[in-house]
Amino acid sequence: MTTIIEQFRNELLQLALYQDKTVATYISCIYKYFDFVKEQFHIDPIKTEASPLHQWLTHLKQTNVSNSYLIQHRSALISFFTFLVKMNVINNNPTDGLVPIKKVISDLNQPITKETAFKLLTALDRTTWIGQRNFMIISCLWALGLRRQELTNLKIHDFDPNYDPNNKIGLLIVNGKGKKQRALFVVDKLYDQLINYLNQPQTPKRKFVPLFPNKKGSMLSGNHILKIVHQTAQQAGITQRITPHVLRHSFATEMYRQQVPVADIQVMMGHETEAETALYIHVPDELKKQALEQISLEGDYSWPYLYGGASQLSA
Numbered sequence: 001m002t003t004i005i006e007q008f009r010n011e012l013l014q015l016a017l018y019q020d021k022t023v024a025t026y027i028s029c030i031y032k033y034f035d036f037v038k039e040q041f042h043i044d045p046i047k048t049e050a051s052p053l054h055q056w057l058t059h060l061k062q063t064n065v066s067n068s069y070l071i072q073h074r075s076a077l078i079s080f081f082t083f084l085v086k087m088n089v090i091n092n093n094p095t096d097g098l099v100p101i102k103k104v105i106s107d108l109n110q111p112i113t114k115e116t117a118f119k120l121l122t123a124l125d126r127t128t129w130i131g132q133r134n135f136m137i138i139s140c141l142w143a144l145g146l147r148r149q150e151l152t153n154l155k156i157h158d159f160d161p162n163y164d165p166n167n168k169i170g171l172l173i174v175n176g177k178g179k180k181q182r183a184l185f186v187v188d189k190l191y192d193q194l195i196n197y198l199n200q201p202q203t204p205k206r207k208f209v210p211l212f213p214n215k216k217g218s219m220l221s222g223n224h225i226l227k228i229v230h231q232t233a234q235q236a237g238i239t240q241r242i243t244p245h246v247l248r249h250s251f252a253t254e255m256y257r258q259q260v261p262v263a264d265i266q267v268m269m270g271h272e273t274e275a276e277t278a279l280y281i282h283v284p285d286e287l288k289k290q291a292l293e294q295i296s297l298e299g300d301y302s303w304p305y306l307y308g309g310a311s312q313l314s315a
Contacts, residue, residue: 004046005030008083018178029076046089050097053077057098071101111250111282112242117142123236129202130215134228136197137212141229141244144184145251145269148222148244150174157207159186161195168192176270184268252280 009027012018018026034045036059037052056077060070078095085093112120121138125131140146153175163171163185170186186194197203204210210219225244233242248269255265266277 004084004087004089005080007087008080011083012079022178025072026076026079029073030080033073033077046084048094050094053094053098057101067101074098074101108241109243109246109249109280109282110241111253112238112240112246114254116238116240116242117247117250119236119238120232120242123232129200132197132200133203133212134232136194137225137228138232138247139190139193141225141247142250143190144172144174144186145248145255146174147176147248147270148225150176150270151212151225151244152210152220152222154211155208156198156204156211158211159194159198161191161198170194174270180270182267182270249280249282252277253282256281 005027008030009023012023012026013020033053033056036056037043037045037048040055041048041052043052057070057074060073074095078093078098081090081093081095084090120142121135124135124138126135137151140151141148154172158173158175160171160173163169168188168191170191172184172186174182174184176182204213204217209217212220214220214224222244229242229244229247233240252265252269255268256262262274262277262281265281266274269277269280271277
């Protein structure tokens with residue numbers, strides 16, 4: 001039994017190209033399910049039917065876990081039993097009857113306004129290298145909709161300032177979930193600010209070092225990014241909850257308000273489906289029905305997004 005799980009692990013790592021953390025989570029989910037089935041039903045978990053799967057998910061829900069946690073467990077089970085069918089270990093997939101688990105839109109991720117974003121950026125002391133670095137970190141979270149891990153993983157070579165320098169257009173390669181890459185245009189004032197940051201003496205020059213390192217030149221942690229956002233909000237006197245994830249929601253919402261098609265927002269954010277992207281768009285339903293084309297944010301610290309400003313690249 002352990003052997004088949006290890007084969008599943010290799011499948012996720014080598015063929016599906018899942019990230020190590022995701023694979024570890026999926027394997028943990030499978031082992032937890034196996035323990036539950038052995039204890040409650042005294043059967044071989046590999047030969048399970050639909051009923052134990054439903055009871056397992058019901059058991060998890062009764063422990064007051066989040067919907068995201070349930071969705072993760074469901075995805076792990078579907079992937080595992082699909083793998084078993086593929087390997088001819090079982091004939092039928094017992095997860096075929098599992099009902100979808102709806103993601104819940106959290107009130108904690110309410111987007112901030114453009115005015116609040118500018119207030120956040122203005123609060124930073126850009127006379128220091130740390131201040132300039134933090135300015136760029138928050139700018140990229142808000143203006144490009146990056147995930148925390150995506151931002152910390154950025155290397156110097158991931159930004160190409162020579163894509164179209166005459167028109168202030170650079171290209172940023174982002175390594176997203178599932179080892180998938182996407183390309184984002186960095187334009188206008190964001191382009192100028194990033195070039196200025198790169199030209200600072202303290203900014204790393206070697207291609208394969210972090211784009212936004214700590215003082216010692218090492219990669220920042222996700223918690224450090226969160227701390228930077230929290231401290232800047234406090235300095236700005238902003239009482240609204242602001243996190244990197246809130247800034248990502250703000251990016252999606254502002255782009256939609258400025259008439260960017262959901263399909264384009266989906267690609268820019270690195271989502272698998274438009275349904276996932278829709279969870280990040282906090283606007284009235286009637287506004288979501290509008291025809292969309294392009295975005296241009298107004299303000300002293302703004303930079304326009306180009307229509308179709310991202311393209312999906314193979315990993």
